[in-house]
Amino acid sequence: xxxxxxGRMAELCQxxxxxxxxxxxxxxxxxxxxxxxxxxxxxxxxxxxxxDMIMYMKYLGIxxxxxKDRLDSxxxxxxxxxxxxxxxxxxxxxxxxxxxxxAVQLSIDNYNTVLxxxxxxxxxxxxxxxxxxxxxxxxxDIYSHTLDVFEYMLRELRKQANVRHLPMTYFCNxxxxxxxxxxxxxxxxxxxLFVFVNNEFPDSEGIETIPEGDYACxxxxxxxxxxxxxxxxxxxxxxxxYEIAGDYVCEVVADxxxxxxxxxxxxxxxxxxxxxx
Amino acid sequence: xxxxxxGRMAELCQxxxxxxxxxxxxxxxxxxxxxxxxxxxxxxxxxxxxxDMIMYMKYLGIxxxxxKDRLDSxxxxxxxxxxxxxxxxxxxxxxxxxxxxxAVQLSIDNYNTVLxxxxxxxxxxxxxxxxxxxxxxxxxDIYSHTLDVFEYMLRELRKQANVRHLPMTYFCNxxxxxxxxxxxxxxxxxxxLFVFVNNEFPDSEGIETIPEGDYACxxxxxxxxxxxxxxxxxxxxxxxxYEIAGDYVCEVVADxxxxxxxxxxxxxxxxxxxxxx
DNA sequence: CATACATTGACGAAGCGTTAGAGTCT
DNA sequence: CAGACTCTAACGCTTCGTCAATGTAT
Numbered sequence: 001x002x003x004x005x006x007g008r009m010a011e012l013c014q015x016x017x018x019x020x021x022x023x024x025x026x027x028x029x030x031x032x033x034x035x036x037x038x039x040x041x042x043x044x045x046x047x048x049x050x051x052d053m054i055m056y057m058k059y060l061g062i063x064x065x066x067x068k069d070r071l072d073s074x075x076x077x078x079x080x081x082x083x084x085x086x087x088x089x090x091x092x093x094x095x096x097x098x099x100x101x102x103a104v105q106l107s108i109d110n111y112n113t114v115l116x117x118x119x120x121x122x123x124x125x126x127x128x129x130x131x132x133x134x135x136x137x138x139x140x141d142i143y144s145h146t147l148d149v150f151e152y153m154l155r156e157l158r159k160q161a162n163v164r165h166l167p168m169t170y171f172c173n174x175x176x177x178x179x180x181x182x183x184x185x186x187x188x189x190x191x192x193l194f195v196f197v198n199n200e201f202p203d204s205e206g207i208e209t210i211p212e213g214d215y216a217c218x219x220x221x222x223x224x225x226x227x228x229x230x231x232x233x234x235x236x237x238x239x240x241x242y243e244i245a246g247d248y249v250c251e252v253v254a255d256x257x258x259x260x261x262x263x264x265x266x267x268x269x270x271x272x273x274x275x276x277x
Numbered sequence: 278x279x280x281x282x283x284g285r286m287a288e289l290c291q292x293x294x295x296x297x298x299x300x301x302x303x304x305x306x307x308x309x310x311x312x313x314x315x316x317x318x319x320x321x322x323x324x325x326x327x328x329d330m331i332m333y334m335k336y337l338g339i340x341x342x343x344x345k346d347r348l349d350s351x352x353x354x355x356x357x358x359x360x361x362x363x364x365x366x367x368x369x370x371x372x373x374x375x376x377x378x379x380a381v382q383l384s385i386d387n388y389n390t391v392l393x394x395x396x397x398x399x400x401x402x403x404x405x406x407x408x409x410x411x412x413x414x415x416x417x418d419i420y421s422h423t424l425d426v427f428e429y430m431l432r433e434l435r436k437q438a439n440v441r442h443l444p445m446t447y448f449c450n451x452x453x454x455x456x457x458x459x460x461x462x463x464x465x466x467x468x469x470l471f472v473f474v475n476n477e478f479p480d481s482e483g484i485e486t487i488p489e490g491d492y493a494c495x496x497x498x499x500x501x502x503x504x505x506x507x508x509x510x511x512x513x514x515x516x517x518x519y520e521i522a523g524d525y526v527c528e529v530v531a532d533x534x535x536x537x538x539x540x541x542x543x544x545x546x547x548x549x550x551x552x553x554x
Numbered sequence: 555c556a557t558a559c560a561t562t563g564a565c566g567a568a569g570c571g572t573t574a575g576a577g578t579c580t
Numbered sequence: 581c582a583g584a585c586t587c588t589a590a591c592g593c594t595t596c597g598t599c600a601a602t603g604t605a606t
Contacts, residue, residue: 002425005559005560005605006559006560007558007559007560012429012432013435014435014436014439016596016597017559017560018595018596018597018598019595019596019597021561021562021596022595022596026595035604037604038560038561038603038604038605039560039561039562039603039604040559040560040561040605041560041561045425045428045429046424046425046540046541048428048431048432048541049428049540049541049542052448055445056380056445056448056449058595059377059380059445059446060377060380060381060384061377063594063595064594064595065594079388080388083381083384083385083388084385086381087378087381087382087385090374090377090378091378093374094371094374094375094378097367097371097374098371100336100337100338100367101364101367101368101371103333103336104337104363104364104367105364107337107360108357108360108364111357111360147323148279148322148323151322151323151325151326152289152322154325155289158290158291159291162291168332168333168336169336171329171333172333263323263326264323265326282579282585282586283585283586283587284584284585284586293571294586295569295570295571295572296569296571298570298587298588299569299570303569312578314578315578315579315586315587316577316578316586316587316588317578317579317585317586317587318586318587335569340568340569341568341569342568
């Protein structure tokens, strides 16, 4: 029977010397024989089988502790449960990664929107798709208070979103709403904040849909100028023979992308759905 | 301006006190004000913006160090690169997880095959699908040596598979081949090992395909009895008026699932493609 | 004897969680 | 004054990678 040194064993099994030493320390894979004088570890070729299994289980994402328990017990019956558990774990990780991917893509999109946006205040009619949002009513008008109050409302929205298990992804695009009825009365009051959610998101309490259609849009990068820009948007709508077809949406396209020092630094896209009157 | 205690700040931003303390220590988020007497940290509501950004970037999988660099520089231009880099990283993680998922599924399937297998030696004709494999020729007959030699050949196969960047997944189902020509001459010699690979795996050197078709199959759980079982398989084929249509395949359905103590402990499915003569 | 290979032990990394013992806010 | 809150400091977790100083195989 060959005596296999630690270096050769590592090479045979496509791992490293440190890993083998580590496995020895934690009792996961003890060398077949240890020289009493030198302390050198020697493995037998048969131990590759155990090491293969360790590496395979590790590849499946199972922790070394669990692997050890599994290998030290002779109970083979637990294997299917272990495997199923891993399958579930992998699925949830996959889902999480999908969300992350969406989030990154959304950030990239938002960043590009900011880069390519027309100058603040320029008004355009854009065709926008149907969108879904989770709406939170804070019962306080954000426009008659300071940024601080807005910030506290954001905190509440975040907490609600958390309770509702909305993934972090969605918190990238927040915004505020003014209902059409209020808008028609020239009341600029908003107590509602929202986050856009996936179009596949299941309908439930707080989830609303705004329809596909033409929107009068303009960009604005200052919280306190929003009202002015919104007023101009309304003037534009009446001057050009449109009428207001739905709720006013102030979408914060980017704030996380801009370095926040002492306060939030938002870039907003104001939108009012229109139709020819 | 409110003085927000660490506990309240944690609640507002949906994180923990320890996290905030950690961020303070590493200079990622310093409290607005620290009481000189008590050492108590107090935050301002405006700091939520920075914390939001930190949490969002963390969610994107960016390390705290990178986040710190990013937030401490005023250079906003690096953002797109950072985001793209994250997108790529997520994609590769996704791919890896998909592989893991396949691997787990394969293990579950194999386990079930073992559980539901007919008794060793019972012979059945089964319709098996087309399969792809990566074949490695070790130039030594595994059947005229000990298990140790087989083990060393496995090591070589593994190394080759590694060089070819075959994912670990595939190493779950290994096996050996005897070519039809050798089989017809009643020669039981195999120098070739293989691993099954995905059917989508690109064709290249060493990749072979075995066709869909009828196979005479039997199960065997002892390396040294394989030859006997294979002989009986051949007898069965001639006795029942079949003829050998292709290469003999010895598929190791499970060995990782069986606890290996001193040596590999294999459960094999022997297969010979047949057609009516 | 040269050279590659082996040893132990300790520290580091990422991002906090946890605990202990003591002080502070309301 | 009670009870909730906060402080610092230090260790723990996970899976090895990376020295450093030194001994061994061939």
